[in-house]
Amino acid sequence: MKVSRNESRLFLVLMLWAGTALAAGPVERVAPTTLRMPLAPPQYDYELTDAFPGLTFANPMLVTTPPGETNRLFVAERAGRIQVITNLAEPDKTLFLDISSRVSTSGEGGILGLAFHPGYETNRYFFVCYTTTGQYRVRVARFEISPENPNQGLSGSEVILIDQFHEANNHNAGDIHFGPDGYLYVAVGDEGGGNDTYNNAQLIDKDFFAGILRIDVDPREGSLAPNPHPAGSDNYAIPPDNPFVGVESFNGQPVDPEEVRTEFWAVGLRNPFRFSFDPETGRLYCADVGQGAREEVNIIEGGGNYGWAFREGTINGPKVNQAPAGFEGVEPIQDYRRIGATRDARFEGNSVTGGVVYHGDRVPGLKGYYIFADYVSGNIWGLYYDGMEVVDWRHLANEGGIVGFGIDPSNDDVLLADLNSNRIWRLGATTEDEPLPETLADTGAFSDLESLTPEPGIVPYDVNVPFWSDGATKDRWFAVPGLEPVIGFQAEGNWNFPVGTVWIKHFEIEMTNGVPESARRLETRFLARNSLGVHGLTYRWDSEANATLVPEEGMDEELVIYEPDGEVARQQTWHYPARSECAICHTASGGYALGFNTAQLNREHDYDGTPENQLVALSQAGYFDQAVESPHPLRRLAHGADGNFSLEYRVRSYLQANCAQCHLPGGSAPGQWDARITTPLSEAGLVNGALADLKEDEDNRVVVPGDPEHSMLLSRIEALDGTRMPPLGSSVRDEAAIALMTSWINGPLTEYESFEDWQITEFGSNTEPGTGPMEDYDEDGAWNRLEFLTGTDGTDPEDRWGITLEALEDRVEIRFPRKANRGFEVQYLTDFSEGIWLPLPVPGNAFLIAPEDGMGVVEDTGIDESEKYYRVRVFEP
Numbered sequence: 001m002k003v004s005r006n007e008s009r010l011f012l013v014l015m016l017w018a019g020t021a022l023a024a025g026p027v028e029r030v031a032p033t034t035l036r037m038p039l040a041p042p043q044y045d046y047e048l049t050d051a052f053p054g055l056t057f058a059n060p061m062l063v064t065t066p067p068g069e070t071n072r073l074f075v076a077e078r079a080g081r082i083q084v085i086t087n088l089a090e091p092d093k094t095l096f097l098d099i100s101s102r103v104s105t106s107g108e109g110g111i112l113g114l115a116f117h118p119g120y121e122t123n124r125y126f127f128v129c130y131t132t133t134g135q136y137r138v139r140v141a142r143f144e145i146s147p148e149n150p151n152q153g154l155s156g157s158e159v160i161l162i163d164q165f166h167e168a169n170n171h172n173a174g175d176i177h178f179g180p181d182g183y184l185y186v187a188v189g190d191e192g193g194g195n196d197t198y199n200n201a202q203l204i205d206k207d208f209f210a211g212i213l214r215i216d217v218d219p220r221e222g223s224l225a226p227n228p229h230p231a232g233s234d235n236y237a238i239p240p241d242n243p244f245v246g247v248e249s250f251n252g253q254p255v256d257p258e259e260v261r262t263e264f265w266a267v268g269l270r271n272p273f274r275f276s277f278d279p280e281t282g283r284l285y286c287a288d289v290g291q292g293a294r295e296e297v298n299i300i301e302g303g304g305n306y307g308w309a310f311r312e313g314t315i316n317g318p319k320v321n322q323a324p325a326g327f328e329g330v331e332p333i334q335d336y337r338r339i340g341a342t343r344d345a346r347f348e349g350n351s352v353t354g355g356v357v358y359h360g361d362r363v364p365g366l367k368g369y370y371i372f373a374d375y376v377s378g379n380i381w382g383l384y385y386d387g388m389e390v391v392d393w394r395h396l397a398n399e400g401g402i403v404g405f406g407i408d409p410s411n412d413d414v415l416l417a418d419l420n421s422n423r424i425w426r427l428g429a430t431t432e433d434e435p436l437p438e439t440l441a442d443t444g445a446f447s448d449l450e451s452l453t454p455e456p457g458i459v460p461y462d463v464n465v466p467f468w469s470d471g472a473t474k475d476r477w478f479a480v481p482g483l484e485p486v487i488g489f490q491a492e493g494n495w496n497f498p499v500g501t502v503w504i505k506h507f508e509i510e511m512t513n514g515v516p517e518s519a520r521r522l523e524t525r526f527l528a529r530n531s532l533g534v535h536g537l538t539y540r541w542d543s544e545a546n547a548t549l550v551p552e553e554g555m556d557e558e559l560v561i562y563e564p565d566g567e568v569a570r571q572q573t574w575h576y577p578a579r580s581e582c583a584i585c586h587t588a589s590g591g592y593a594l595g596f597n598t599a600q601l602n603r604e605h606d607y608d609g610t611p612e613n614q615l616v617a618l619s620q621a622g623y624f625d626q627a628v629e630s631p632h633p634l635r636r637l638a639h640g641a642d643g644n645f646s647l648e649y650r651v652r653s654y655l656q657a658n659c660a661q662c663h664l665p666g667g668s669a670p671g672q673w674d675a676r677i678t679t680p681l682s683e684a685g686l687v688n689g690a691l692a693d694l695k696e697d698e699d700n701r702v703v704v705p706g707d708p709e710h711s712m713l714l715s716r717i718e719a720l721d722g723t724r725m726p727p728l729g730s731s732v733r734d735e736a737a738i739a740l741m742t743s744w745i746n747g748p749l750t751e752y753e754s755f756e757d758w759q760i761t762e763f764g765s766n767t768e769p770g771t772g773p774m775e776d777y778d779e780d781g782a783w784n785r786l787e788f789l790t791g792t793d794g795t796d797p798e799d800r801w802g803i804t805l806e807a808l809e810d811r812v813e814i815r816f817p818r819k820a821n822r823g824f825e826v827q828y829l830t831d832f833s834e835g836i837w838l839p840l841p842v843p844g845n846a847f848l849i850a851p852e853d854g855m856g857v858v859e860d861t862g863i864d865e866s867e868k869y870y871r872v873r874v875f876e877p
Helices: 579-585 614-620 647-658 712-718 735-746 755-763 784-790
Strands: 007-010 044-050 060-064 072-077 081-086 092-098 111-116 125-131 137-145 153-165 176-178 184-188 211-215 264-267 274-277 284-288 294-300 334-337 352-357 370-374 379-385 390-398 402-407 414-418 423-432 446-448 459-461 473-479 502-510 519-529 534-541 547-549 555-562 568-576 604-607 610-613 804-807 812-818 823-829 854-860 869-875
Touching (some): 092 153, 125 176, 184 274, 274 352, 284 370, 294 370, 390 579, 519 547, 604 614, 610 614, 647 735, 755 784, 823 854
Antiparallel strands (some): 081 092, 294 334, 414 423, 473 502, 502 519, 555 568, 812 854, 823 869
């Protein structure tokens, strides 16, 4: 016997297994000629129209609406006048405020920002940011609305909050908005010039430049007094959780906490001229105007340093050589090059204008998109950010001079302020190409909707571990176009799918728990593979007869689930996904079709009364680019209730099915842990794994042995708020998964031992000679790594793991001690000169991670009179 690092080898001259050709299987490949599923979403033509024909404005800078209102809109004109549009159905314009005698339009000056206090109906406060005449200053001031006339601002009511002197008359920023927290956020530029002339970009203890401020204008109990500064005042306070309160260092250099401008919420911005809050997610989108190479869009977080002037967008900035060692600024979610630097003029420009996130229903294809523009090139874009990355960036229209965005409160349309044409534009959509099937019957997927009988070429399949879908059960089908395209099969990892592949998933839920007859059809989803990725549609069942296409933006429905005795078991919200949401989970790194891979499909399926392993059946039908003759040694996921597998492997299978599409190297999720089942636990970053956010508790980790409270992976699965994982469309806890993971954390995980831990236990060291993984400390022929995997004593040469063979008349029996929560695969070889070890393709060699120690017995009946050699590979799951 000869032993290696992670496998034991015993060689014996035996008779050779002889394979035979596979016969035709239960699936016959047929072209899905009836299926009518467009490979890409409809393409719309977007256009700008005059939002208020007959109304004129003098250099409009921005449009905004007081919170909660639906029939008024305010337009700030650059020279110092604010107009109010009343009765939006039949709009009329009235002068609301005139402070033109105080406003300078020199350089990039004028009225820059306007925001109404959340409680303006009671306190009548609104706030204006503008540049001043005389000494050039950027001023933030509070005004009041007339108590007699809500359409009249009182110019004499001004109270100055911030009044910052500027050396230059550019890079003023100036946008102001109240956040969801009720605080006022203020954008400030770097004071102008070029290339950070005045050295303001990376300072927090000088003036109010190059960032986003956050101030309490009420002020509230617990808020702090600002540190004295000539540009500040006593007319506001500092929120106590502002990120630079009390700091004593910045960029590795000491700072005096009493000199820090604690107003800062974020820093390292050049000219964040326009920003906005997404009202649904609370995200703060900010467009930062670049110097000479990049324009950028950022998601602003408290305490973030966005890099200017060390960085410009995603490249080095003009002062990169002054950056402290190891400096890592927050990267933009999107940047683009200057005019003439790209080959596509539709995606370039010289001055980004930040926009708004669209949540209306009147413009197809843009639900949830951030709409923004470039002042110089005139390009207007839609960008979809899924919380992790930008998954779509599309060109919509072109109109130079756009300096501000707003929302029409009467219908949620996007409005654009055009400084050059003196108009307010409205973004709309015109024609679409190839319309989507309006009903499920129109898709051509099923010949009988009542029985859900698929048309020829649409093949049913099932998975080992379904994605959690709030208690719904699912049926699944797929189709590959024509007869020639094939799926790129991989034993481990993602498969490759030809363009035109379509997956179909049907959802039903029991309206009375435990009563199958109460099942209600909810929706049937389609996912299509195209050259760029995937796109999806869903159809909501109106009755048992048909289902109708769900709107672009998706929809929610309230369900009431009952117990058999008639008591209400739960109320839940069923979410029908928006089309843009499909790309959030169906990522390239996740393989696009999340449950369509070897580990999920390696199971038996009943094909109209003929049971067969799905991998074999699909291989025999010609769907793969290689033959799959024996599925037994191939990996398969284990359902949470499958007691044949270890508890750890069942947990890891759940994570693979529900989390691995985002949590993997290069995936869209933050953090460092890897949910893929192919990554051994010791390398997955799960056990005591670091977190991107400790949630103010230093004991929190991804998973903590014996400590569910500090295991954030469990907490995220248990949550029903915005921290829930998986994050999309779930309002019901997966109690079985929670119990499974809790049992693992409190049970087997408490005895978890890494190889490094084992080295210390066995040898008292992991650095001394003889203690390495591929060394043999006790000189018994087994490397230390193998002794760790098989549970033998690494210091006792008499305690060793091994295999035995018994050659019988018609078979060979390979026996070996099977260790709990370890993988064992019998392999064979027929020619040492080639040295290709193959998994033994017999049922007894089926993939298994056992829950208990035992004896493994694998029988090989495929023998003849030739030589054959065996070994057993031992591996960590």
